[in-house]
Amino acid sequence: MKKYAFIAVACIGLLACEKEIDYDASGFKPKLVVNSFNTQDSFLQVDLSKSTTLLGDIEQSTVTDAVDIVLLKDNRTLLSGTLIPVEGRIKLPFKPTRGSSYQLQLSTGNLPRIVAIDSLPVKLPKLVTYGVRKVQQTNRIRININDSMGLDRYFLKVSYLGKEWNGTDSISQKYATTFTASDKSFISGIRTVATGRSYALFTDDTWDGEQKDVELILPQDVPLYPNFVPHKIVVELNILSPTLYAYYLDLQANNNVYGGPLAAVSRIEGNVDQGLGAFCFYTAVILENRLP
């Protein structure tokens, strides 16, 4: 009761009120959006869509028209031709190799022709996981990251693998889960502390060349999916290309607030010239651990 009373008092003081205002979208020019995040041992894949007006319907923005595509690896042409995306997705029969540079050129319809370049990192992340233990309402898993010399940009994400039940039927599913970590070098900002995230974005600048033991603390359930029964914890550690790391940082800083002190200073740049999104690479290690 006291809690509600306080919330009521706080609401009087800092009540947030909303009001619709006019917005003029006359200056809008659509651009091609590329979402292509590739790792070693997986075929290259490019998702294509178009940008919409600020208040437009993003769901209807998938590109389905024919696309002229050129793909270069280390400045040598791998592919040049016209392809038709399936539900906005183009799959290319090439697996990226570590240390190689790739250039993607695309054009479709009246949209400006885009060019994007990135390289797959040489290093593979070194990750070891230890057993999972249950502590009250949490699952805890200890991991070890063995960092090599030189600046590395890491991305850690944690998921539950399990079965989602629909009556008597079940399908195998994987859902990302929020987690916290005892290790504070994962925490890059107050926003990361205050809100649960299913990933951690960090560099090794304070522990270059050392090993790091971290305990990850996960909720036992995935609240959004009450019929989901997890069986395993999947820990994925990536080493990101510098371009991808910068793109993720920009996305992380973006809070969709405009004006006022909380508006994001940074804007999302990506690496797609004349377009939007990112064509980027990372190396990955994925480890699974059965729940007790």
Place this chain on the structure above:
Amino acid sequence: MRRAIILFLSFCLVTVLLAQDLRTETVSVASYSGSLKGLFNLLRTDESPFSFNYKEELLKKKYISIPKSTTLDQVLFQIKKQCAVDYNILGSSITFFAAKGFYIGGTVVDAASSERVPGAFLFLGEDTKSVSVDDFGDFSVFTYQDSLDLVIYHPNYQLTRRVIYPQTEKQFYIKLTPITSLSEVKVSSSDSFLIGSHYVNEIKPSSKPLTTLGGETDALAQIMLIPGVQNVSFGQQGLTIRGGSPDQNYVLIDGIPVYNTYHILGLFSIFNSSNISTIHLHKDAFPSKNTNRLSSVIDVNLKNGNKTKLSGEADIGLLSSGLFINGPIIKNKLSFSLSARRTYADLLGRLFIGGDNSIVLWSYDVMAKLHYQINEENEVSITGYNGGDQLNFGTRFSIQQETETEEETKGKLGWRNALVGARWKRIVNQRIIMELSTSVSTYNLRFSDEYSLSQDSISVFNSSSYRNGLNEWRAALDVGFFMSKNHKINTGLGMVSYGFSPFTRGYTSTTNNSSSTNSIASNFISGSEVYGFAEGSLYFTKGKVIYGTRITNFITSETSFVRLQPKFQLIRNIAKNKQIRISGQRTNQFVHLVPNNNLGLPVDIWLPVTKRLKPMEATQFSGRYLQKNKAWDFQVGGFVKLFNNILEHTAGAQLLSDESWENNLYVGSGVSYGIESALKYTWQKWNLYGSYTYGRSRRKVLGINEDQEYFTKYDRPHIANILVERKWEKNRLLASWSFASGNPITVPTARYRTFLGDEEIFAEEYGDINNLRLPSSHHLDISYIRDMQLKRVNASMVLGIHNIYNRLNPFMAFIGINDEGEPALKIRSLLPILPSFKYIVKF
């Protein structure tokens, strides 16, 4: 012998009687304006019963203007006053010689507390000249008169008259009695008219502190009603003055810079008005000593403390509680003043929300001053300030099953201002005043995050931290002296040493068996500033000219800049109650604020100029017309301000942790211009004040907005304020209405879907900068202040309502859903209709 003495005395008596006769001799001079020699020729007719003796050189270049005179005495008085020519009357002979002048100095103090009284005016007897007292209650005057009939006027004090004799008294104290303690004593209407016709001063919205949100008596609330001044935007912190950014305001506490001036996103300033003696806003021509910001100088002076008895006040309100206490340590010599204030939303939070999870937000400020009046010539003061905001959050978890486990997380985010300074003021003689000062000021922001676990014999402690800040140390010697009776010079030298720490990140991990600590820090940036300044005030019959310059050498490890900052101001009375002011000034700024939100909160980082980022520069020309009548004051003016080397930041700026922060800033130019007006009308118990500003602010920066000119985010064309104040004997009612056009913000032109790992993100593409103007902001606040006399103490109660018609003023914009379920651009507002309350006990 006795006979000789009697004869001598008789001769003296006859001489005096003759002189007395001569003084009352009627002379027929119509109003005259011309050379002194011409006047002598006019007076020296064949019928004249007197003769003149003088040296011809005495009359050279001496001019006089006299009204119609009836007696010789009146003519001689004007000759002495205007031409500095004194006289002796011996029989029928008048001998003229160069008059001996006197510099006199003094201090105006409160009779009850001995606290200095700034803002008083001195009227020098029959002389129409008035002298204003400075911020420390001090004044200096030059006179040729043997006696001066001084009238001292201050709106809050009883009119005081005192006769002084400059030949014998050189330095003296004038004690004023507050009107509030003498309920029957009022400045009569005829006196106030007389005084009102003698001086013209800038309009102050109110003679008493104004209340703001929560009933706080905020010392900066008055400043925000002055034309050309506004909040950055509703609910945000910082003042923007004439289209400049908040970091372009140089805020000083007793001459010591303070770098963050607001609490809790700008809800109220750090200046608790109970301990403030004066606040001066300079936005036209800054004092030459302080031309190192582009928009304004806000000079805040603390009270010295009551030198006769202990007094103070305590208050309790919705947002905060505070205490102000001041009194003598050594009676009439050494006094102190101390104020402390703290918000207590966190305490209420703890009261209502117990348990293991907590989020608390609080702010505090402490201001203190020691003042030692060693003797009439020497005084020493020490000023200190410490304040800040703090946000803490944490979780705690413990179980006792087979093993005892305790786990705790803590997060802390806070900023602090701290400063301390000492000042020694010495009146060397009536012509020279010297002041030596030194100070240290720091601004720090710190964020930390801790995790601890103890489980039987296992113990883990991990923490990370981030901090940034700056510190500055300064020393200065200022000297003020009279070059001549009408020419005063203030000059000085100073040195400032800066240390900037853009960011430091640390990481600690401790277990039973091992411990490791790592940290990464940006390069510590040091800088120093050496300056000299000279500012002259040249008084003439109808006004004064202030001219001056500051020369600054700012040095960093990689570069050095020398800048000259000249200033000119003319204040000219065009009639007894009308005045014009014209000024021009160039200012430079060597440190600037870089915004950053990597932490997800607005964070200030102060950084110096570099080889690529040259000192920002502003050249301002302004003019103003002021008129003061019996009941109303009016002023109107305009300004043009040209900016150079202005800094802007743009896309992808990871300023907080990126060593290449410099490359994220772009350099450009800009212009601000506007018209400002204010009107104050006092009628019986009513005080009505209104101000209106039309102002624009534009920038052109290479690399931003495709190199095209754009309106800055501080561009708000129309700003208006109205204050209505009604006073009763023990009550006061205040109604304040503020209006400001919406400021431009940058909204995206397009949206698209992308991914951060598996997380779907709606990202935006941006086009022109500041491409959407928000709706205008306005709100009406009403306060009722009741003074009460309790058994042993006096008390005041403040009741109020903020934003009485619940205007939804924009705080930020975002994409939401409208009533039809379609995406819509929406604004979110803070601070709707809010009650305010404060109870103040004075003892």
